[in-house]
């Protein structure tokens with residue numbers, strides 16, 4: 332894990348959040364030239380082997396422009412309708428602009444529960460990962476047409492941070508009309524100093540975030556710092572940069588001013604820390620010595636090695652895994668509901684489809700969802716693997 336800023340192409344997987352004001356002109360609609368330049372930057376990053384995901388705002392702003400709604404605050408049902416009109420145009424624009432660079436776009440619309448409920452989180456993550464595997468660029472937004480005041484992210488800064496941690500990104504880039512973090516709002520305080528590296532989000536840093544938000548974007552510096560907390564805690568670095576110039580990613584590379592927030596861990600271990608820290612596992616799987624050996628060498632838990640399933644749990648719930656000695660050796664997220672797990676325990680992966688009636692996942696607990704919590708039976712009792720933050 333590094334605390335030093337590195338060039339964009341050195342990251343493995345990058346989530347880029349784009350604010351509404353960058354994409355939409357309230358008088359003329361979509362800023363096509365800007366979008367085309369942005370897509371060229373994305374293509375350049377991908378050509379260097381970086382996975383790119385986009386969280387694009389602009390649905391409501393574009394929709395209200397198309398529908399010619401008057402300026403000012405919208406009622407909930409108006410913004411929902413505006414989003415319906417705007418999102419379809421926004422997705423088409425991304426798809427067309429990316430296709431000029433021979434890139435396929437895939438639209439993903441998320442509601443709050445898709446990242447907060449583990450079961451749905453796993454589903455959304457699997458879909459997005461599959462898109463990346465197939466070489467497509469996910470274009471993600473909140474599903475504003477069905478989001479209600481109580482059940483919504485409300486701003487795409489935090490949504491983008493949740494997406495970044497969900498897919499194990501190592502960099503989140505927030506592009507808006509703000510070029511970074513200042514010690515005070517620069518338009519109000521002439522002594523405001525720009526911060527180009529933020530090693531840690533301390534209470535002082537939080538206090539620097541004003542509440543500013545324009546009519547077009549709901550997020551101000553407050554939501555950007557919230558996003559920074561989510562991302563950096565999970566081991567993902569974050570950059571706040573101005574998206575105003577054409578080719579904003581190239582501009583960052585060329586040294587344009589931006590604020591870099593250092594990650595505080597690595598995505599996988601931070602997530603596994605969370606799994607290991609679950610207080611009440613919903614069930615247990617007892618496994619045989621062969622499966623225990625496989626887990627210790629970093630492999631997934633296959634149904635064949637499972638002897639007994641206890642408890643009532645759903646796919647995505649945290650479960651404890653008991654080794655051949657009967658002691659807990661690992662925790663993980665269940666790949667199957669408890670009753671399905673019982674049916675396929677001890678069976679070969681190839682038999683799953685015939686037993687369940689559908690082709691499920693090969694693993695009972697995937698290694699990405701698994702963390703070792705206990706030492707071998709021949710080691711001292713009570714000792715647990717160190718879990719790194």
Ligand code: GLU
Nearest residue numbers: 388389390391486487549
């Ligand atoms: N999801 C909103 C939209 O696409 C934008 C939210 C935000 O500005 O952060 O219009």
